[in-house]
Amino acid sequence: MRAVVCTDLNEVSVQDIDIPEPRAREVRIRIVAAGLCHTDLSVVRGNFDVPKPVVLGHEGCGYVDKVGPGVWEVAPGDPVVCSIIMPCHACPQCDRGAFSICDQWFEIAFSGIMPDGTTRLRRDDSDINSFFSQSSFAEYAVVPVSAVVKVRQDAPLEKLAGLACGISTGLGAAMVRAPVQPGATVAVLGAGGVGVATMIGARAKKALRVIAIDLVPTKLDHALRTGAATDAIVAGANTVEDVLRLTPGGKGVDIFYDAVGAATTIETGIAATRAGGTIVAIGIMENDLEYTVPLRGLINEKIITGTNGGSIVPRRDIPRFVDLMMAGELPFDAITDRYYDISQVAEAFDDLEQHRMTRGAFRFESSPS
Ligand SMILES: [Zn+2]
Numbered sequence: 001m002r003a004v005v006c007t008d009l010n011e012v013s014v015q016d017i018d019i020p021e022p023r024a025r026e027v028r029i030r031i032v033a034a035g036l037c038h039t040d041l042s043v044v045r046g047n048f049d050v051p052k053p054v055v056l057g058h059e060g061c062g063y064v065d066k067v068g069p070g071v072w073e074v075a076p077g078d079p080v081v082c083s084i085i086m087p088c089h090a091c092p093q094c095d096r097g098a099f100s101i102c103d104q105w106f107e108i109a110f111s112g113i114m115p116d117g118t119t120r121l122r123r124d125d126s127d128i129n130s131f132f133s134q135s136s137f138a139e140y141a142v143v144p145v146s147a148v149v150k151v152r153q154d155a156p157l158e159k160l161a162g163l164a165c166g167i168s169t170g171l172g173a174a175m176v177r178a179p180v181q182p183g184a185t186v187a188v189l190g191a192g193g194v195g196v197a198t199m200i201g202a203r204a205k206k207a208l209r210v211i212a213i214d215l216v217p218t219k220l221d222h223a224l225r226t227g228a229a230t231d232a233i234v235a236g237a238n239t240v241e242d243v244l245r246l247t248p249g250g251k252g253v254d255i256f257y258d259a260v261g262a263a264t265t266i267e268t269g270i271a272a273t274r275a276g277g278t279i280v281a282i283g284i285m286e287n288d289l290e291y292t293v294p295l296r297g298l299i300n301e302k303i304i305t306g307t308n309g310g311s312i313v314p315r316r317d318i319p320r321f322v323d324l325m326m327a328g329e330l331p332f333d334a335i336t337d338r339y340y341d342i343s344q345v346a347e348a349f350d351d352l353e354q355h356r357m358t359r360g361a362f363r364f365e366s367s368p369s
């Protein structure tokens with residue numbers, strides 16, 4: 001099968017590798033579409049360390065092709081989304097229902113291996129590392145069943161790839177982790193796919209005002225034009241003042257979502273949020289970023305928190321996001337606006353880096369048997 005393999009820093013190519021076989025409690029999926037996420041790019045650029053060679057991709061969706069022993073949740077032919085949230089159901093976090101911060105997840109996601117410590121991916125008798133136990137920039141992916149979510153038959157599958165990671169992260173931030181109250185004023189820093197999903201989630205929760213902030217004017221235009229945002233601010237030296245001016249009494253937003261996670265973006269959020277409001281870190285550009293927090297902000301009861309993957313419970317939230325999309329209440333299907341064949345991987349990463357898309361995805365027209 002064809003797969004996108006990252007062999008070294010900034011070295012990405014399409015290779016012909018073996019079709020993987022599912023083991024116990026694993027599912028093989030014929031991939032229909034796989035979303036392009038900044039995290040894939042971060043691996044290629046060396047901002048996240050993952051053992052190489054590795055098949056990238058962690059936003060896959062498609063049809064179940066084969067199941068390993070002990071799988072009862074899905075059957076061949078089922079349309080599914082592969083969530084990055086992959087509960088082990090055996091750690092203290094999973095015990096308390098916090099699947100998005102499963103202890104095992106942090107050990108596995110960037111480790112190159114599946115939960116059993118091995119990889120399913122091979123070429124010429126050499127192992128290739130796995131990414132998020134998924135590696136869905138390939139015609140087939142083998143994924144632990146705990147990460148596989150069945151979705152309704154009538155949904156347009158290629159529009160759902162982002163629900164594996166980026167789009168669920170944004171929707172979950174606004175609807176699960178720090179749910180918007182009706183009538184609220186919120187700001188979202190970053191108008192890429194995750195940020196726009198956050199805005200769409202906030203609008204669905206009846207935010208009165210959704211302020212989009214980005215460096216790139218075309219992204220802001222897109223957020224306004226699609227109705228995801230009500231107001232837009234070009235990020236710059238006066239971002240905080242520009243946000244405050246749009247909030248009740250100039251006191252700050254109720255919730256500030258930081259979908260970028262670069263140096264100083266959380267500080268901007270803290271300054272632009274009212275006393276008692278909430279600042280939510282959604283994205284992270286580099287693993288070891290640090291922030292300075294003004295103690296006065298904490299005494300004023302501001303809450304600073306974050307979310308991994310939108311803090312969703314995949315089998316509870318992904319099907320309801322799809323239902324809301326199909327009902328026209330959550331128009332995230334418009335977020336993915338560029339599709340590529342995996343042979344265009346270099347162009348796709350370049351477009352992502354140069355902001356030529358809101359969200360992109362690889363589409364697999366047909367797969368060899
Ligand atoms: Zn991602």
Ligand SMILES: [Zn+2]
Pocket residue numbers: 087088089090091092093094102103104105
């Ligand atoms: Zn766990």
